[in-house]
Amino acid sequence: MFDLMIRGGDVVTPEGVVRCDVAVVGETIAEIATSGTLSADAAKHVIDATAHIVMPGGIDPHVHLHHVWIKPDGTPLVTAGPEQVGRAALFGGTTTFIDFAYWRDGVSALEAIETRDKDFVGKSPCDWAYHIMLHSEPPPEFAGELAEAIQAGYPTLKIFTTNILPSRSGRMVDFGDIWEAFQVLAKEGGLGVIHAEDNDIVMHMYAKLIREGRVGYEHLAEVHNRLSEDLSFRRILRLAESVGGTALYMMHVSAGTGVAAIAEARGKALPVYGETLHQYLLYSANDYKRPNGQIYHTYPSLKTQDDQKALWQGTANDTIHCIATDELCCTLKDKIVGSRIDDTTGGNSGVEPRLGVMYTEMVARRGYSLSRYVDLVSSNAAKIMGLYPRKGAIAAKSDADITILDPTRRGKVRAADLHETDYTPWEGHDIFAWPVVTILRGKVMVQNGQYFGTPKDGRYLKRKIAQNIREGAAL
Numbered sequence: 001m002f003d004l005m006i007r008g009g010d011v012v013t014p015e016g017v018v019r020c021d022v023a024v025v026g027e028t029i030a031e032i033a034t035s036g037t038l039s040a041d042a043a044k045h046v047i048d049a050t051a052h053i054v055m056p057g058g059i060d061p062h063v064h065l066h067h068v069w070i071k072p073d074g075t076p077l078v079t080a081g082p083e084q085v086g087r088a089a090l091f092g093g094t095t096t097f098i099d100f101a102y103w104r105d106g107v108s109a110l111e112a113i114e115t116r117d118k119d120f121v122g123k124s125p126c127d128w129a130y131h132i133m134l135h136s137e138p139p140p141e142f143a144g145e146l147a148e149a150i151q152a153g154y155p156t157l158k159i160f161t162t163n164i165l166p167s168r169s170g171r172m173v174d175f176g177d178i179w180e181a182f183q184v185l186a187k188e189g190g191l192g193v194i195h196a197e198d199n200d201i202v203m204h205m206y207a208k209l210i211r212e213g214r215v216g217y218e219h220l221a222e223v224h225n226r227l228s229e230d231l232s233f234r235r236i237l238r239l240a241e242s243v244g245g246t247a248l249y250m251m252h253v254s255a256g257t258g259v260a261a262i263a264e265a266r267g268k269a270l271p272v273y274g275e276t277l278h279q280y281l282l283y284s285a286n287d288y289k290r291p292n293g294q295i296y297h298t299y300p301s302l303k304t305q306d307d308q309k310a311l312w313q314g315t316a317n318d319t320i321h322c323i324a325t326d327e328l329c330c331t332l333k334d335k336i337v338g339s340r341i342d343d344t345t346g347g348n349s350g351v352e353p354r355l356g357v358m359y360t361e362m363v364a365r366r367g368y369s370l371s372r373y374v375d376l377v378s379s380n381a382a383k384i385m386g387l388y389p390r391k392g393a394i395a396a397k398s399d400a401d402i403t404i405l406d407p408t409r410r411g412k413v414r415a416a417d418l419h420e421t422d423y424t425p426w427e428g429h430d431i432f433a434w435p436v437v438t439i440l441r442g443k444v445m446v447q448n449g450q451y452f453g454t455p456k457d458g459r460y461l462k463r464k465i466a467q468n469i470r471e472g473a474a475l
């Protein structure tokens, strides 16, 4: 007896799109069967997915939940946590996200994870994992602790090559320490997840623009610029290559220069993967000039239309592998509290409309296959981050994380219809499909607008990066 059967949908499987039935026992997919071969009586609960798309639950490999940001007046802004954002994610068809555990001075990597667990355990309706975030000037013992963390199932290390803002310190890791970290990652089977910007160029541009009195956020693309992405990507990729090919995942690629650097590294068969954000694909620096233009911003910055074109090409030719959000969910008031190049709030509120917006832009507008769309919003993240085939696949033995899209749904994204916060940068964006059912490990979390999840439903996901991902330019 199956617990659940999803019948008659067009199912996006690892082998392609097939009209079939998906049978679930407990938390996992038990069987994929040709439509009509399994009797409806064989399941306790049946969902009719006729004329719908059945895909693996979305995976967002880059979110910041319950994250502290210092506002221009010096007071902290704590962004929405996993309970609120996870609920919104599930309404939007996303079942798994990866956040960050902050590895600070005086604590071990595993203690950093325990501390971060306080924000998530019993509070997340989605499954989740963390990238461990390295800080400036780590003590010499860090290499040993990193090896231990990788072996314990925490194999991804976040590294910043910049402090991002002039007022900030503690993020940027110098190249000697990165070199050490890369050696450990390569040896122990880890993956570096990198925020690369050229700190010299960025800080130089802050000083220059402040001197010239051009401090409005509409100038952010001049500060966090294309040259910075070019220099920093090439420098970090060269460092990884010198270590013998440390696997790297380049976060929030925003410029054509970044895409070109990744393509060049992959041309040498290096294990390098690219992520962009949906706002980098769909908004440019011109959008900073719109009312409340800060809502389109996250660091590094929006760029030009040529950069957008390069990012799109990257999604079509396997240079960009994942579309993430860099989620940082706050109210409109907090999102626009900063208005200068050096105090504008980063991050994006986009976890809920991500699947719908990307369906519109990829499948409806650009003719991408459903398989490529699913790779970009789910499967590739699972493969790169060490979650596949448990996550990101509709296949026997995979977790039953399933999203059912209605491809006849038409309308516009409206903040009032979402469950995230009081604004959305996607206000008015066309809808050509929208999730109607979201299932996490066999439990129906959202169905036809009703929410059945609880903050206790999510589970931490220990991970191991697959060998093919580490050894060469896979995917």
Ligand SMILES: [Zn+2]
Pocket (backbone or CB within 6 Å): 062, 064, 326
């Ligand atoms: Zn981020």
